[in-house]
Amino acid sequence: MAKSKTKARAQQPRPQGKGGASSQQSRQAKIDAARKSSGGTGVNKIVVGSIVAVVAIVAIVGGVIFNSIHQKNQVSQGGKALPAGVSAMGKGWQANQDVKLVAGAPTVAIYEDFRCPICKQLESAFGESIQQLATEGKVKLVYFFKTVIDSNYGGDNSQQAANNALCVAEAGSQYFWKYHNLLYTNQPDEGSTFTNAQFTQFAKQAGLSGTALDTWQKCADAGKYMNYVKSTDDASYKAGITGTPAVFVNHKPVNWQAFSTSAGQPDAAAFSKALETGTLSQSQISTDLKNAKDLS
Amino acid sequence: MTAATQTSADAGPSRRKELTLDVVGLLARLTLGIVLVVAGWLKVGNPAGAARAVQGYRIMPYDVATYVGYALPIVEIVVGLLLITGLFTRFAALIGGLLMVAFIIGISQAWARGLHIDCGCFGGGGEVAASATRYPQEIARDTGLAVCAAWLVWRPQSLASLDRVLFGR
Structure with a gap:
């Protein structure tokens, strides 16, 4: 077979060296001749291999470069603003910065994603307690917004939700708390998204109107804090906080699911006491987060 | 041309055996390729998620894992298409097999180190509840696929392959 292939080749006229169509033609002629003489096996393996290799390398390298640039652009398209009181990208945002803290108030850090179902469980079990401690100044409450569900399902809806919540906070913390609650009570099924109409509707329900609502809408549309939200997700991921929710008090990871009554109900009183005093028993410390570093 | 007549005359059983092995090769190709x-x-449309899935294994530095996450879905599609069409079967199977071995190592080390991750093999990935890990099933599946790859490296000939159509193998 190999012999007849060589023969078929040798019989072909030499390429004219003009390039373009004529060399294309002569190559095709060569291929045809080879195919005739060797029963359909005349395609040059090196040529096919080179084509496949080039296509594969272009696809892989091109894809990686495209994704790198695209991911950077996606963020830079949004705003790069830092929320009030935040000194740098990747740092937490204090939700009760307008409240005078009690002396020695512990720092509570919460890492959350508005679309994460377990965050909703945390919120329904202890959200009210956390909010009360924060508004009374009994703890310094720091949020780190994460985008775990975006990573799992694609898109940037969690990132938008956090951005929009920070936009609401510009109007005042009382609106932020309401918006925070509305996002959780209306959380879409895992993998589904909040709509823009919902985001706006929640802002109205939280009490924004007139110019405050217009300012919020502009902030939401511009994605003013998108870059910041990405930065807290990245920074916390690198610090070992990969899942949500994560709760820390004075940098100790809280096993919040351990706070339940003998009837199996969430024990909000015990939870509040632990956060307020900053003391945890051994079983109240999360082992899942033992290697994580709280960034608050 | 004469080979065909000879085969039908006195090499019937061995030809049937060849055909059987070719069918096994086809099934191995399609299984691994598909x-x-x-x-x-499933991953190529969500590069950020694919990057997170690779980062979740905590083997490579963060930034390296990011690029691996971007590249891996494309590599899988390219190798998978080569296997489905049966073009450069041995080489594609070798790469596919090495990928499976790498995945098995990655999953095993995550299991051994007590990480709670989804393998992220078909999208998703990252941290899950301890009870939601499926390490044994994931390793079993990838081992099965590695066997398909090993078969094709050992015997790349198979039915309905471009290798046969183009290069007569």
């Missing part, structure tokens, strides 16, 4: 294409396709 799984790779599906796995790549």
Whole structure:
């Protein structure tokens, strides 16, 4: 077979060296001749291999470069603003910065994603307690917004939700708390998204109107804090906080699911006491987060 | 041309055996190839998530894992398409097999180190509840696919392959 292939080749006229169509033609002629003489096996393996290799390398390298640039652009398209009181990208945002803290108030850090179902469980079990401690100044409450569900399902809806919540906070913390609650009570099924109409509707329900609502809408549309939200997700991921929710008090990871009554109900009183005093028993410390570093 | 007549005359059983082995090769190709294409396709639209899935194994530095996450779905699709069409079967199977071995090592080390991650093989990935890990099933599946790859490296000939159509193998 190999012999007849060589023969078929040798019989072909030499390429004219003009390039373009004529060399294309002569190559095709060569291929045809080879195919005739060797029963359909005349395609040059090196040529096919080179084509496949080039296509594969272009696809892989091109894809990686495209994704790198695209991911950077996606963020830079949004705003790069830092929320009030935040000194740098990747740092937490204090939700009760307008409240005078009690002396020695512990720092509570919460890492959350508005679309994460377990965050909703945390919120329904202890959200009210956390909010009360924060508004009374009994703890310094720091949020780190994460985008775990975006990573799992694609898109940037969690990132938008956090951005929009920070936009609401510009109007005042009382609106932020309401918006925070509305996002959780209306959380879409895992993998589904909040709509823009919902985001706006929640802002109205939280009490924004007139110019405050217009300012919020502009902030939401511009994605003013998108870059910041990405930065807290990245920074916390690198610090070992990969899942949500994560709760820390004075940098100790809280096993919040351990706070339940003998009837199996969430024990909000015990939870509040632990956060307020900053003391945890051994079983109240999360082992899942033992290697994580709280960034608050 | 004469080979064909000879075969039918006195090499019937061995030809049937060849055909059987070719069918096994085809099934191995399609199994590994289709799984790779599906796995790549499900991840390729969500590069940020694919990067997170690779980072979740905590083997490579953060930034290296990011680029691996971007590249892996495309590599899977390319290798999967080569296997489905049966072009450069041995080489594609070798790469596919090495990928499976790498995945098995990655999953095993995550299991051994007590990480709670989804393998992220078909999208998703990252941290899950301790009770939601499926390490044994994931390793079993990838081992099965590695066996398909090993078969094709050992015997790349198979039915309905471009290798046969183009190069007569």
